[in-house]
Amino acid sequence: MAGALGIKPAAISNAVSDGKFPSSWFEAVERECDRLGVDCPTDLFSFKRSSNSAAPANAA
Secondary structure: OHHHHOOOHHHHHHHHHHOOEOHHHHHHHHHHHHHHOOOOOHHHEOOOOOOOOOOOOOOO
């Protein structure tokens, strides 16, 4: 996985310790998961989540 991401293996260990993978890793991790036939849940990544409230109709 480190090779697919172009990072050192220690960075993966650090992310596991943090409890989330950086969102910037998603595409590479998803490709590897697809290749291996395993799920790649987005909640494993540190994506910013939108709020549940809808934006005002006049918001641009």
